[in-house]
Amino acid sequence: MVRDELLRLRARAEAEAATLAQDLEALFLASRDSNADDEHDPEGATIGFERAQLTALLAGARKRIADVDDALRRVDAATYGVCERCGQPIGDERLAARPFARFCMACA
Numbered sequence: 001m002v003r004d005e006l007l008r009l010r011a012r013a014e015a016e017a018a019t020l021a022q023d024l025e026a027l028f029l030a031s032r033d034s035n036a037d038d039e040h041d042p043e044g045a046t047i048g049f050e051r052a053q054l055t056a057l058l059a060g061a062r063k064r065i066a067d068v069d070d071a072l073r074r075v076d077a078a079t080y081g082v083c084e085r086c087g088q089p090i091g092d093e094r095l096a097a098r099p100f101a102r103f104c105m106a107c108a
Helices: 004-032 049-074 092-095
Strands: none
Touching: 004 049
16 A cells, blocks of 8 residues: 555656656757847746756656655565654654655654
């Protein structure tokens, strides 16, 4: 059951990362072919801001994939749900909110 939920989380993060990577690539292509002065455009966000935002979101999605992969390794090692710092069980509520948690609330 835990493994299935982690695999679902991973699939969602992978899909999000793929979409963000495509959006970022499209933004790069669009800005490369344009000579617009987006830094001085009074209308909305600049291309630089959009690029930074997409890059940060993509990094977050990739971090979630790595976190879930780490949690899956802990499931395989039978250490999932055990705090890496104090060795006590991680509370069910914390794991429900953050299934890839490595630390209990006291150690986090």
